[in-house]
Amino acid sequence: xxxxxxxxxxxxxxxxxxxxxxxxxxxxxxxxxxxxxxxxxxxxxxxxxxxxxxxxxxxxxxxxxxxxxxxxxxxxxxxxxxxxxxxxxxxxxxxxxxxxxxxxxxxxxxxxxxxxxxxxxxxxxxxxxxxxxxxxxxxxxxxxxxxxxxxxxxxxxxxxxxxxxxxxxxxxxxxxxxxxxxxxxxxxxxxxxxxxxxxxxxxxxxxxxxxxxxxxxxxxxxxxxxxxxxxxxxxxxxxxxxxxxxxxxxxxxxxxxxxxxxxxxxxxxx
Numbered sequence: 219x220x221x222x223x224x225x226x227x228x229x230x231x232x233x234x235x236x237x238x239x240x241x242x243x244x245x246x247x248x249x250x251x252x253x254x255x256x257x258x259x260x261x262x263x264x265x266x267x268x269x270x271x272x273x274x275x276x277x278x279x280x281x282x283x284x285x286x287x288x289x290x291x292x293x294x295x296x297x298x299x300x301x302x303x304x305x306x307x308x309x310x311x312x313x314x315x316x317x318x319x320x321x322x323x324x325x326x327x328x329x330x331x332x333x334x335x336x337x338x339x340x341x342x343x344x345x346x347x348x349x350x351x352x353x354x355x356x357x358x359x360x361x362x363x364x365x366x367x368x369x370x371x372x373x374x375x376x377x378x379x380x381x382x383x384x385x386x387x388x389x390x391x392x393x394x395x396x397x398x399x400x401x402x403x404x405x406x407x408x409x410x411x412x413x414x415x416x417x418x419x420x421x422x423x424x425x426x427x428x429x430x431x432x433x434x435x436x437x438x439x440x441x442x443x444x445x446x447x448x449x450x451x452x453x454x455x456x457x458x459x460x461x462x463x464x465x466x467x468x469x470x471x472x473x474x475x476x477x478x479x480x481x482x483x484x485x486x487x488x
Contacts, residue, residue: 219328233432243318247309249279252297253307263309265318270298299323374424377435380475384410384442387468394462398455399449410468413442417475435479442472 222237243265249272250258264271271281280300289446295308296315309315313332321333372379388410398406420434446469454460460466 223371237248238402244310244316245309245315247307247315248349249307250303252306253305253377261447263315264306265315268472269354284319289321291316291321291329294325296468338429349475370424370427370482373478374421374431375473376478377421380478381414381416381421383414383471384468385414385469387466389415389464390462390467392441394459394464396459396463397457398449398452398463398465401451402444404448406445406449406468407464409445409448410459410464413438413445413468413472416441417471425441433483435475439472439475439479442468442475 247263247265249261256423259274262273268284269281270284270287272279290297295306298305336425388407391407396407400406416438417435420431423431449465
């Protein structure tokens, strides 16, 4: 153990400690009593001005001068002897914790490798540590770098054109007094109009970056496909006309809307 007045040139169980910490260090990890693995709790580990401070979710566990703390790096973590008890600490950055304590070499091969890497990456010629970057949970890491704004204008304009072509089919059929019905139940021309309005609404929503735009387009394409399938069941009728019944225009607009939506979905997936 050290004298109460110095943390310099300390040897503890094979660890070489050289000088006091040069900078404050904040880490996270777990702490438990020696021999009581089930007692481990998550803590924040603060090394501040030759003082070790442990803080849990329920408050501060304690603070101790480093000169009163014995340390040994072992396979299961850092063993700290504090006030006659032995604590085992595991950290999110063992090398930084060791360096902050003043450890420059260890009897632990693993820690020696970590210390060597830390010297290459984060220690200057005077032994000072580079600032520790903030740790970010993996599930939030992607949100730190904003994605480039999505350019939906070409797709939205194409969908507006598709909706217009669908609407043209409904208008032509209405003007021609088309008698074509879907499965002999529902007139086809109003269905083309509904499909066109739905697709166009989705396109406007995309242009204005509103939610649900793609869902509206998908709904309009589905209505168009159902109308097209129902209309084709009347091909054998003597009064059937690809043009005057609006099937050519409505079908073309529906297929175009479906293709544009599929391409947009593939591009977003990439």
